Amino acid sequence: MDPEKTAPFELGQGDDACLLLHGFTGSPWDVRPLGEALAARGLYVRAIQLPGHGSTPEALLSVGHRDWTQAAAQALLTLRDYRRTFVAGLSMGALLALRLAADYPERVHGLALVAPAVRFKGPHMWLLKRLRHYGLLERVKPWVLKSGTDLSDPEALAEAPILPAFPSARLQDMWELQDAAMSALHRVRSPALAAVAEQDHVVDPEGGQMLARGLTASPQVRFISLTAGFHIIPRDKGGPLLSSEVGSFFDRIRGVHAPPGDPKLSPPRPAAG
Template sequence: MTNENIMPGAEPFFFAGNDIGVLVSHGFTGTPQSMRYLGEQIHAAGYTVMGPRLAGHGVSPAAMAKTGAADWIASIEEAMNQLRQTCKQIYMVGLSMGGTLTLYTAAKHPGVIQGAVTINAVVRVGSPGMAAVAYDRTAPDTVPGIGSDIKAPDVEELAYKEVPVTAFREAYALAAVTHDLLPTIACPALVITAREDHVVDPTNGPLIAQRLGSSRIELSWLDDSYHVATLDNDKLRIAQQVVAFIRSIAGQ
């Protein structure tokens, strides 16, 4: 979609392991950088891990403005299909909009995704201010970015400093669509939510857990992290929970 160079540190990653594949997705305006530590920890447990870069991300806001939800979904499905070539089971983990994409993918590919983990995922934006901007023809092309909401000192997320309104509109729609798909999701789910999040309303966690159609649903609260929890004080705890969750289903 663009000939521009990828931002240093925003590169996708792939760690070869056993035949259990784990697809990890970063969030809106972010990059694989926010998921690399988690990916490394999952790989250390023996699993094959893929962290794709969503279309339009990790390049420039102008590049992102040329993409939408269908492109981000395509990025995930491409990575999922690559994992399926060598892995017999596929699990997915996502942060923020990556969590939304995790839920969407679990709903659309029920025979593929064996377990879903969301970290501060959004299915209801719940912001009148953002809603007012989404379809306002007089709104500016971009609004201030939402990245790097992290409690730990001296830690920064690699994310855009400004957000194209067109892309935000797409994210809004993706959240709404995914919200309505939640009852169709049947795979086991682990819903991880920070109690203090300045980007996504923490009520999204219980909302997701309540609406999922899964027979196994775990809701876990984080007490020492903000929105980008995979880079925050609870990052090791998250990794341990994710590995334990996958192991409990995969049996290895």
């Protein structure tokens, strides 16, 4: 993977901040367009690179869900001096964002949960999760190969940094994060926006709806389903609409008006909240 593309980044400045969290085997590259849009609205944006990500498959051998959770928490705590702090996460990053909101309710003022990896798509992954305690996957198939990423935009796909493989044992960590995030839903008291892509080939969009319904203590929950693009929504054809929706949602919490020239985009389908 290109280290310049996958590096963490900081953008913008302001009294409010947003922490960006990428997904499993991904990198900050995946969420940079969303970060740029939020920085343009007057937020300081910080995107971290989760441990073991953004370099080689072997780098994921010695890390797991505890390392990712700890890295996200440490990054959140570095933003303590800002007036309000938001967290936006893509896929696995959305699960980590939920944990942060549940564990640090006084520090997380709003959430954007993008293509949340509540459950993977397809019966094969469902079966593997049910058999996870037997360790069969790691013995039979220690590595999972990857030849691409879930993007519909051919230009974005051509530019995407792609990790060619990952240890199958890390799926155990993903399942742990899924369970932990769902168990924490009732403790989340931040306003939350959940966005899914109808054509996602990695996670089940219905999982995003289930997540939104489970945020029973949140004062406001907005759910949007995007018709354009695949799993890596910020980089795909639905990215501009996602950025507009997330930016407007955070702006309402911040009590500010939309910036001049904010694009007038057609609403996603369906939308509620």
